[in-house]
Amino acid sequence: MNTHNTPQQKESRDSRAVTSIDVAKAAGVSQSAVSRTFTPGTAVSETTRLKVLEAAKKLGYRPNAIARTLSTSRSRIIGVVLSTLDNQFYPTAIESLSRSLQEHGLHVMLFMADGRDVDSALSQLLTYQLDGVVVASATLSSRIARECKALGISVVMFNRSAAGTQCSSVTSNNFEGGKLAARYLLDTGCKRIAYIAGRSDSSTNRDREAGVTLALAERGSQLVGREEGNYERRAAAAAAQTLMAQRIRPDAIIVASDFMAFAVIDYLRQKLSITVPEEVSIVSFDDVPAADWESYALTTVAQSVAALVNSTVSIILEQLNDREMVARDVIVSSQLVVRRTTRPLPAGSNA
Amino acid sequence: MNTHNTPQQKESRDSRAVTSIDVAKAAGVSQSAVSRTFTPGTAVSETTRLKVLEAAKKLGYRPNAIARTLSTSRSRIIGVVLSTLDNQFYPTAIESLSRSLQEHGLHVMLFMADGRDVDSALSQLLTYQLDGVVVASATLSSRIARECKALGISVVMFNRSAAGTQCSSVTSNNFEGGKLAARYLLDTGCKRIAYIAGRSDSSTNRDREAGVTLALAERGSQLVGREEGNYERRAAAAAAQTLMAQRIRPDAIIVASDFMAFAVIDYLRQKLSITVPEEVSIVSFDDVPAADWESYALTTVAQSVAALVNSTVSIILEQLNDREMVARDVIVSSQLVVRRTTRPLPAGSNA
DNA sequence: CTACTAATTGCATACGTATGCTACAGTTCT
DNA sequence: AGAACTGTAGCATACGTATGCAATTAGTAG
Structure with a gap:
């Protein structure tokens, strides 16, 4: 010293x-x-x-922000827990979140929670006197929630539900989104719809799938196939392969994320020489920037990053002023963005 | 209190x-x-x-990490200054960097420095007692370098050179990379090579372009066109448009980043119905994950994210132990990854 | 068993800022 | 003019940890 x-x-x-x-x-x-x-x-x-x-x-x-923190017990640091940045949805969100927090004098500290060092990551996280934690990682959600709660750190689950925790959450309306996707495919004349799932322990995937299933049921239909894509490229391609080898060959696939949909489309077009959308329609979720790239021109259920981030920041700011604020669950509406991986609506249709 | x-x-x-x-x-x-x-x-x-x-x-x-910082004057926090995460190269790098630092008990704090609030961002940055700063943003580099230097904070320029500053830097061998790209195109029989540049104030772009130019000159050739792509999708597409409308129509385009190359390819294929690589070959730089997606299968000069990150972390750790360490410039070798946006080498060639 | 060395321990203080409280100066009102 | 306020300034202390130094204990050797 x-x-x-x-x-x-x-x-x-x-x-x-x-x-x-x-x-x-x-x-x-x-x-x-x-x-x-x-x-x-x-x-x-x-x-x-x-x-x-x-x-x-x-x-x-x-x-000196550090000295100030020691004195006030507010660090103005928000921890963000991530598992991967492969899926462009997350970088986009992080960038927006970080910018928005910055405008309020708050800063993002990153914690990668994927590998096996999860314990050390978590314990390091608790070491900084974070003013809040945004959890955008699949793994660990509930554990982080519990430990942070115990320390009085407010937690926002980002893009995942907070069921069973005492935390706030911000999600899109994935259930409605799933319905939108399924209905649109039916409206464009698809008869044999299959689903490629994300990680089955993710609330996001569950809700999307539930919406799809329900919408199909409402029209007296059901999935002709379902495979696990695990939010990974490779698994998604394998899932596509399996589905297309089925006796009942799908004429449409709903994919739980754009990121996987790119892999599916690549696989269909390049490996199987199947045309999209003529032979197989594709609808997915997220509307990441690349969904709008001409090579894909993905029809997708958009998540509004801006709305998700705004809600997240609002919750964080509120918690900052009122430690005892009750947890809140915000659901942002989803919206179908029609591009060119789906067939056109029949003339005269206005579904 | x-x-x-x-x-x-x-x-x-x-x-x-x-x-x-x-x-x-x-x-x-x-x-x-x-x-x-x-x-x-x-x-x-x-x-x-x-x-x-x-x-x-x-x-x-x-x-309590904060109290510890106050006492030891080491925060174990590394500031990372970014301008955008659009180009997937950066998320990939951030993820890797963050993971690697985390293993050493260090953590990444994000600073977005793009907008007009640059001043406040910088001043906020200096407020935390950062143990180091990694600059991966085009703007502000020199200013950040100066101010941090004055406060004794070590700075590493990531993927950009540190010319004129007293900072360390970690870059790929962009100059050699440029040569690799140009030579390969010549070897595959391209005669009219054009270049789409990144921001012209970026050292990375300058070096890549210089390598290209030199390699062409060595073979008695030169660029038939050059446009600004500014590391943006839209500008890159516009650049492609301009180039293809030239009297001398390029049969190959070297693009300063994969991210722009995707836009160029989309534009050529979808808007102009030009085939790649048959009519126009494309080579770019970075080898981001999407370069390997089958729809693009980009031939590109790879930057080794792992090597860049390792070097960056090494420098940071050294500076941590020796505040007076002299700045160091690390140059990581580049390597051409041949995929399918270039024509095959002529039989018997072993260039 | 004594003398001396090495290994631990505790005390006290510093890191830089925020803030409750008291003291004081300046206003306003009766 | 005296009283009751209002607004500022400064003092003193707390935030939680690390560490130089002195004191104590354990350990070794003679």
Whole structure:
């Protein structure tokens, strides 16, 4: 430690950081005055404020966020727990979330929770005095929720439901989204619809699948096939292969994420020379940027990243002001974006 | 502040965090002993250590990283400055970087530096007592470098050169990469090669372009066209349009990033019905995951994310142990990955 | 069993900021 | 003019941990 500093060090090349005390000295006021100048909503006279600001500028002072955290117990740091950034949905969301939080003076700290070091990741997470945690990873959700709750850290489940936890959650209306997808395929004349699932332990997948199933049932139909895609490219391609080898060959596949849909389309077109949408229609979920790339032009149930992020930030800000705020579940509406992996609606149809 | 806490609060529902003092009390040792138990490389007897660990476990104690930072002046936080995550190269890198740092007990804090709030972002960045900054954003590089340097924060420029700054940098050998791309096109019989550039203020683009130009010159050739793609999809498509409308129509285009190449290919194939690679060959840079997707199967000059990240982490760790370490520039070798946006080499060729 | 060395431990303080409380100066009102 | 306020400033302390130093204990050798 710096106990018993040699006085010389003060003047050495190693420019010690400027502290509020230095500024106070330079401005001829107390350290409290400096602190108050940089703390919105506190009482300082205009005179003092100006003296302080001038001295601060001259010395190049910047408040020390860490010290502030120790004193206030608010770090202004939000932990974001992720498992992978493969699926572009997540980078897009992170970018937006980070930007939005930044505007409120909050910052994102990343925790990758995929590998086997989950325990250490979690324990490291709890070490920083986070003001909130956004969980966007499949694994660990419930455990993180529990431990954070115990420490009074507010948790928002992002793009997954918070069933069984005491946490807030922000999701799209995946159930309705599933219905939209299925109905649109039926409307365009598809008769044999199959489903490629994401991880079956993900609430998002469950809801999407449930919506699909229900909409089909409503029209007296049902899935002609279902395979696990696990939100992975390889598994999705394998699922497509299996489905197309079935006795009853699907004429449409609903895929639980765009990311998997790209793999499915690649597989159908390049390996099986099957045309999309003529022979097989594809609808998926998310509407990631690449869904709009001309090579895919994916018909997909869009999640509004902006809406999801806005809700997430709102919850975080509220929790920041009211630690005891009750958990909230926000459901953002989904919307079908029709592109070119589905056949056109029959003329005169207005479903 | 918590000065003059009411004693009751101690027992209230609001479970105060467990501190090293609580643990010390429970274990019947001093707070120092607790601290030392959790600080590797300090002297504690096995007896004490066990007593402390037991008490800590019982109370659910976790060291407070913030307090530790205040005391040691090391936050174990690495700032990462980004402008956008559109180009998948960056999410891939961030994921890998974050994982790798995490294994060393370091954590990534994100700073988006694209918008107009650049000043506030930078000033917020300097507020946390970062142990290092990784700059992966085009804008601001030099300014960040300067200010961090002044505060003694070590900076690594990621995927960009550090010319003119006193910072370390980690880049691929873009110059050689450019040569590889150009030579391969020449070897496969392309005669009219054009270039779509990234932001012209990016060192990466400059080096790639320089390599291309030089390799062409070496074979007595030169670019038949050059347009700005600005690392953006739209601009890249526009560039492709312009190039293909030229009097001398290119039979190959080198694109400064995969991300732009996807847009170029989409444009050529879907809008102009030009076949790739038959009519126009495409080579780009990065080898992002999507380059391997069958719809594109991009021939590209790969950047080894693993190597870039390893070097970055090494530098950071070194700086952590030796604040005065001299800046270092690491250049990772590039490698051409041949897929299907280029024509085959002529039989018998072994270039 | 004593003298001396090595290994631990605890004390006290520092890290930089925020804030409750008291003191004081300046206003306004009767 | 005196009283009752209002608004600021400064003092002192707390946040939770790390560590230099002195004191104590254990360990070794003679």
